[in-house]
Amino acid sequence: MALAATVGLLTFAAGWLYALDEKAVGTSSQASADSRPPAADRAARDARRDAAPKDAPAAAPRAPLHGLTGISEQTLAKIPADSRQLVLVIGKAGDSSESTAAFYTRPAAGADWVRGESWPARNGAKGWSTERTYGDLTSPQGVFALTDAGGLLPPPPGTRLPYDKDRAFVATGRGVNGESLAGSFDYVVAIDFNRRPGNSPLDPVKPEGERKGGNIWLHVDHDGPSQGCVGIPKDAMKKVLQALDPAAKPVIVMGPEGF
Numbered sequence: 001m002a003l004a005a006t007v008g009l010l011t012f013a014a015g016w017l018y019a020l021d022e023k024a025v026g027t028s029s030q031a032s033a034d035s036r037p038p039a040a041d042r043a044a045r046d047a048r049r050d051a052a053p054k055d056a057p058a059a060a061p062r063a064p065l066h067g068l069t070g071i072s073e074q075t076l077a078k079i080p081a082d083s084r085q086l087v088l089v090i091g092k093a094g095d096s097s098e099s100t101a102a103f104y105t106r107p108a109a110g111a112d113w114v115r116g117e118s119w120p121a122r123n124g125a126k127g128w129s130t131e132r133t134y135g136d137l138t139s140p141q142g143v144f145a146l147t148d149a150g151g152l153l154p155p156p157p158g159t160r161l162p163y164d165k166d167r168a169f170v171a172t173g174r175g176v177n178g179e180s181l182a183g184s185f186d187y188v189v190a191i192d193f194n195r196r197p198g199n200s201p202l203d204p205v206k207p208e209g210e211r212k213g214g215n216i217w218l219h220v221d222h223d224g225p226s227q228g229c230v231g232i233p234k235d236a237m238k239k240v241l242q243a244l245d246p247a248a249k250p251v252i253v254m255g256p257e258g259f
Helices: 002-033 039-051 073-078 234-243
Strands: 085-091 098-105 114-122 142-151 163-165 188-191 217-220 230-232 251-256
Touching (some): 098 230, 098 234, 188 234, 217 234, 230 234
Parallel strands (some): 085 251, 142 163, 217 230
Antiparallel strands (some): 085 098, 098 114, 114 230, 142 188, 142 251, 188 217
16 A cells, blocks of 8 residues: 555656646747747737838839929029029939930929920030039039020021120130031030120130139030030020020029939
């Protein structure tokens, strides 16, 4: 009897210890297999996940700024409020000599700009600069008035900007890439960068000093990069001269994409 009781007691104890050990092993096993955060954390995470679109579309292209594309809010703010005509020149990149020019108008100050014709254009051989210096082969980026024109040829019919027809509008030498410059200055519009508005584009005076360079013009493209001017096709130059109206306070806005 005593032996049987002892065996029974030992069996009971062993079973009790096994149950405790199984419980502990089960808890440990669950902890190692389930590394999820607590339910509250999972709920918060799932809420964030569900809030995000499953297949979010790619970001839409930047919307035009009052009808203008390719410029920043900072550049838009520099356009005079009373300007109603604008030539927009957007370069492919900060160091590129290739760009696109487009003519814009608006019916009144504060109205959105309306795009007209556009043309391929060329700018400085080394792209664009906000701190241009003479001979650096960049075009100045920014917003500049268009007040005076001229050329080797007579003004196209309907030209309203002051126009200086002069035999001095002849480019000498060769282009940056060795191309001929013949006919480049048949028609020009002076870009008011380091010059005195109200004078011929040939005026040599540079109010901000010789170091910045000058004589930056919109002129006939010579099928190559410029030393700082902007070139567009000859037919386009004729159209621009016929369209520009001093009463509309025309400007040129020019620089690399997104400037």
